[in-house]
Each structure stands twice: as structure tokens, then as C-alpha cells.
Amino acid sequence: MERADAARNRARILEAAAELFAARPPHEVTMDDIAKAAGVGRGTLYRRYPDRASIAVALLDEHERELQERLLRGDPPLGPGAPPAERLAAFYAAMVRLLEDHAHLVLGSEVGRTRFQTGAYGFWRAHVRSLLVAAGTPRPDALVDTLLAPLAPEVYVFQRSDLGLGMDEIVEALTRLTRVL
Amino acid sequence: MERADAARNRARILEAAAELFAARPPHEVTMDDIAKAAGVGRGTLYRRYPDRASIAVALLDEHERELQERLLRGDPPLGPGAPPAERLAAFYAAMVRLLEDHAHLVLGSEVGRTRFQTGAYGFWRAHVRSLLVAAGTPRPDALVDTLLAPLAPEVYVFQRSDLGLGMDEIVEALTRLTRVL
DNA sequence: TGCTTAAATGGACAACGTGTCCGCTTAGTG
């Protein structure tokens, strides 16, 4: 039972933050900017979102949920039914799509160590781990994060912007990783 | 021709910074802390090192140089002479060693996008790329950063500290990646 | 509708870190 004004402000904040994050690099957007753009006071903003990261996480949430749904119950090769290696390749392709569309948001959600502590990372981790297990790969725990590492947003942005690689080239390189299964 | 007092202060700064970085997380160490610990003024500190990252880079420099030297002119399998896949595995093992000893410093050198812009990353990149070329791997450029991604310090710290994996387990997982050659 | 209450608001405020600036000091040179 969230109060009406609270719900309205939450929506305003997310909308304003999305625009600001799209317009300029995340670390140039201050909490004050977001509060001003949303037309709310600092206190109101901090009440819900203690830092930029939590705002970006909230914004990403729906997109991630959708992919998670397709991983669990979608059609093969993304969903259940296909061989593990193919499912991993499909997962890589889908994640690249997600990064392409929302890399700026992911970068806004405070890159670095915190990435591993989000619920989303836990989900990707569990998914890939289950694929490794299904493929009969020994000692999956050591390998999971190794296979997930190239999906770090910084890596993607570097490959895409600084190196000028295309999405397809990146997906192709990731696909080659599935040989380790 | 660096003045004697300048050289003395540079040494003091690096020594103090090394201690502080070892004692607590990098982002809790302020430039002011370093200046105070080194017994120099803010201006003196900023004259040489405009931010924490540049200090950490300077601290890492010697360790990285040593490994770079061994890659270029050391004994196989790290140095020239061994098959590319074995050299890559040896490189992984050596990097894990470096991370184990100095991860806190690497983390101090401002994690994230900047990592890719350091000279050191360029060196690792060129090395791995040459191994891919030597192995006859097609389209090496897309694959290099994919193979380098699991060596991001955040990933290593997560595997080592949060997951409790051992060095050998991580090295073993990385070694499995060399199959893509 | 009017009353009550607890949640929600927003802006002022203190604390902190950053980076710069400039008068003073000191090393190096002839």
C-alpha cells in the first residue's frame, strides 16, 4: 500500500533519471540533478534511492526480468530444450543485445565489485552454472565467472566504441568460448 | 634532472600510498590522507599525481614491467618457444600470481573503463593477440578482450574472496579457455 | 464531510573531498 504521492514521485524520478543517463555519462549526473529534473526534493530522492546505482538497477530491472523469463520458459535455444552449448551461445547473444541497448544504464549502476552483488548477476550465474552442469563440465564453480566476465559492461563498451567492433563480431567471439563445455 | 627534494618527496609519496592502499580499500583513501602520511602538502602531491589512479599505476609499474620482460625474453612456456596454447596458459598463471599479490593496487588504479586505457593493458592485449595469430586463430581482434576479461581485478577478487576459490582453481578454469585457440 | 494520524515531502545544513592558486622556501649553478 504505497501512497499515491509516493508512487507518482517514484515514477517521476525514474523517468527523469532515464533521460539524464541517456544524455550524459553516469558519473556526471549528480543526485541533485536527478532530484531537480524530477521536481522533488533531495530528501525524497534519498528516501528511496540511496545512490545512483540503485536508480540504475531499478531502471534495468524490467529489461532483465524479461530476459530471465525467456531463459526459464522461452523457446529454445534460449529457453530449455536445446543442447547446453547452444543455449550458452544464445544467452551470450541475448546479453549482447541487452548491453547494446542499455550499456549506459548498466554503467550507471556503479561498475566494479558491486556488479557481482546484484540479484541479476546471481541469476546469470545460476543459469550458466546449470548449463555447465547439464553439459557435464567438471568443477563448474570456477568456470562460471570466467565465462561471464566478458559480459562486463566496461568490456563491451571498450570493444564496441574504442575498438569499433560490431555486435556480430563480439557475439561470434563469445560463441567460440562455448567450446569449453 | 629532477631536483633532490622532488625525488625525495616522490619516494615518500609512493611509500605512504603503498601502505595506505594495503591497509584499507582504495576508495577510502583520500588524496589528503596520502599527502599527510607522506608529510607533504596537497599541492606537492597533485603536482605529480593528479588522482589516485596515477599513484596506483606508478606503484604497479615495476611489477608489470618484470612480467612483461619475462613474456618477451623469459624461458618457455612464459617466454617464446612453447606452443601458443601453453604460452597462454602460462600467461594466465602469471597474471593470477600478479593479481594475488597486488589486486588491491590494481583496484586502487580506478577500476572500470580506465583499465583499458593503461599502457599495461595494451601490452597484455598485444601479447595475447600475437599468441592467437601464432595459433592461426581467425579474427583475433574480437577474441582478445574476451580472453582478457576474466583477469579483471574485480572478477578475481570476487572469485577469491566472495566465492572462496583457490588460486589453483582459478588458474585451472582459465587454462580451459585456451581450448579456443 | 471533517478529523486524526502516520507517511511523505523538500530544502536547509554540516561535513567532506577535490583541485587550484600563490606567496614562501630551497636546491642547484656560476
Add this chain to the structure above:
DNA sequence: CACTAAGCGGACACGTTGTCCATTTAAGCA
């Protein structure tokens, strides 16, 4: 010893952060 330019260091101004609390407002109830 004197001169000069490089080096020094701390004060300062600025921007950001996170908290606090007096005021407002939504929602439930008589």
C-alpha cells in the same frame, strides 16, 4: 655568496553527499 627557477604547502573556493526536521498531504474512519 648570490641569483634564479623549480619546488613546496596550506589556505581557499567549490561542488557533492547524506541527514534532519518542521511542514504538508494522503488515506482511513466516524
